[in-house]
Amino acid sequence: MMFARVAYAGAIHHATPVTSLGVGAAGVRLADGRVLNEDEVVWLPPFDVGTIIALGLNYANHAKELAFNAQEEPLVFLKGPGGLIGHRGETRRPDDVAFMHYECELAVVIGQTATKVSRAQAMQHVAGYCIANDYAIRDYLENWYRPNLRVKNRDGGTVLGPWLVEAADVPNPGNLALRTYVNGKLTQQGTTRDLIFDIPFLIEYLSCFMTLRAGDVILTGTPEGVVNVTAGDEVVCEIDGLGRLVNTLVPDSAFNR
Structure with missing residues (x-):
């Protein structure tokens, strides 16, 4: 469902x-x-969201695109609830920045409390999946290994939806195609087969030091193919079986800035 x-x-x-x-x-x-x-x-957002846990550089091709080696340990950071908006929402693009890009990501939604869960048991704690588009502004980036708040915790900068698809209806989340279109042009494509740290690993890793609870969501990272987007652009992220997530970028003036 x-x-x-x-x-x-x-x-x-x-x-x-x-x-x-x-x-x-x-x-x-x-x-x-x-x-x-x-x-x-x-x-x-299609569910009551708890803690937002995000992964950086979790696709080898994206790390290479940014001239970084693949990670030996997950690069994890947290995001506040004010960053979230839903399908067909508008995201502000500051007029004075040179490079802002989308990130199409598989979002994994936790369905039950997980503490020190083994890899073998990890998927039993997943309620379902949805699409995320987690924008970033490279101008503000201090260090790829330490994503700062202005880059990854912006109001309205993380689009989530449109649907929460139950885990039972996604039999192989480790083999889903991702695509992003900007104004109808395909600009990004990849597959969750290429995740450096897959879903069972991430749940085991995270639950060994923090309790995951129902409604927590793990944003698993984005593949290569991010490009600069500007005000007025329509960005559509698709993941097989999860739908299409539509978002529009608007200028500062739309927010009276």
């Missing part, structure tokens, strides 16, 4: 996909039965 959280008519609703509302149209079915076009609702 696939689930979303949306706002409509002054309330927050759980929703499921409607594959067709006519030629080329798609929408959502609210839990109360109402069916709406997807642009009639405000999309929220």
Whole structure:
């Protein structure tokens, strides 16, 4: 099953996909039965998000793209809840920066408490998966090995959704294709086969020193192919079986800055 959280008519609703509302149209079915076009609702992150755990340089080809060697140990950092927005949301691109890029990532959602979980038992703690687009601004980067707050914890800089897809419906999360399109042009593609540290490893590694709880989410990193994006660009991230996550970049003026 696939689930979303949306706002409509002054309330927050759980929703499921409607594959067709006519030629080329798609929408959502609210839990109360109402069916709406997807642009009639405000999309929220598809679950109540706990701790946001992000991985840097977790694809060898992306590390090479940035002139870094593959990591011997995961590069992990945390993100605050203010960074999250949903499908079809808008992300501010500061007017004075030279290079801001997307990062299409597989997001792993924890479903039950995990403490000192073995690799063999790790996947039993996964509730499901969704798509993340975790923007970064290279101008502000102090050190690739120490991502600073202005790069990776920006308000509205992490797009999550549109659907939470249950783990049972993703039989092989270690073999999913990822793609990013900017204004309809394919600019990034990769596969989760190329993760340096796979999902069972990450859950075992993280749970050995911190308790993972339901709603925590692990952003597993992005493959090579990141390019500069500017205000007005539409960025679409796709992962096989998880849908397509749409986001638009807007200038400072849209935020009265």
